[in-house]
Amino acid sequence: MRLLPVVLSTSLALICGQALAAHPKTDAKPEITREPAQPQALNSVHTLRQIPEACARLEGMFTGQANDPYAFAVVRTSETCQPRARFVDAAKVKPSEKAGWKLNDLIRVPSAACGTQFAVVKVWRKPASVATPTLDAQGRSRIYLEEARQQAQTGQMAAVPMFAAEMAVEGTPCR
Numbered sequence: 001m002r003l004l005p006v007v008l009s010t011s012l013a014l015i016c017g018q019a020l021a022a023h024p025k026t027d028a029k030p031e032i033t034r035e036p037a038q039p040q041a042l043n044s045v046h047t048l049r050q051i052p053e054a055c056a057r058l059e060g061m062f063t064g065q066a067n068d069p070y071a072f073a074v075v076r077t078s079e080t081c082q083p084r085a086r087f088v089d090a091a092k093v094k095p096s097e098k099a100g101w102k103l104n105d106l107i108r109v110p111s112a113a114c115g116t117q118f119a120v121v122k123v124w125r126k127p128a129s130v131a132t133p134t135l136d137a138q139g140r141s142r143i144y145l146e147e148a149r150q151q152a153q154t155g156q157m158a159a160v161p162m163f164a165a166e167m168a169v170e171g172t173p174c175r
Contacts, residue, residue, distance in 0.1 A: 028103040031125070039112035048107050048121055054163050055081035060119055062111045069111075070119040072167040090164035095124035102127065104163070114174035122166045128159035 040046050040062055048058040055078060061071045074087055095101035104125035111117045135141055151157055 028097055030103045030106040030122075032105040034105070034107070036108040036110060036118070039110045039115070041112045046109070048109065049105060049123065050077065051085070051087065051123075051163055052077070052081075053083065053085040053161065054087040055083040056087045056163070058107075058121060058123070058165055060109060060121070060167070062113065062117075062119070064113065066173065069117065069173065070167065070169050072119070072121065072165075074165065085161040085163055087163045087165075090124065090166045093162075093164055095126070095164045095166070100126055101164070111174075114171075117169060117171040117173055120168050120170050124164045124166070126162040126164075128161045 037046075037048075040060075042062050042064040045059055045061045048060050050057045055076055057075045057077050059073050059075055063069055063071055093099075093101075097103070101124045103122060105121075105123040107121040107123070109119045109121075111119075
């Protein structure tokens with residue numbers, strides 16, 4: 001009878017350890033808080049999040065392959081969409097709070113085939129400080145084509161917000 005509490009406490013410690021390993025390790029608190037997504041089946045493409053200002057949609061899929069268990073892609077939502085923000089490669093820009101980026105969203109997606117495996121996507125946002133446009137004599141802000149061309153040629157274009165996403169698979173893989 002004394003063996004039962006030891007077995008239960010050991011099992012509980014293993015389960016808690018797996019649950020902690022499944023959660024991402026980050027110091028920053030995301031701007032958007034959400035619960036883990038519904039478990040997703042193998043080879044089923046699912047939308048993780050849409051970012052309308054960047055005309056982008058984040059998609060993922062559990063592959064079931066040991067070397068690459070989760071496929072992740074950023075997809076343009078529409079050819080006619082006019083982005084107000086840029087989506088950049090996180091591997092190139094290396095987003096961090098020290099570099100002016102904000103952890104915007106943390107998305108955790110469990111695998112339906114392997115309950116101990118999670119895809120974790122961090123969405124980073126870099127806000128742009130946009131100056132208020134000057135008003136003309138009629139009280140309207142206007143963009144003149146020739147002035148805009150000159151600004152573009154000299155590299156004086158206004159900054160736009162940027163987004164980047166990092167993906168990692170955490171937890172213990174199933175066999």
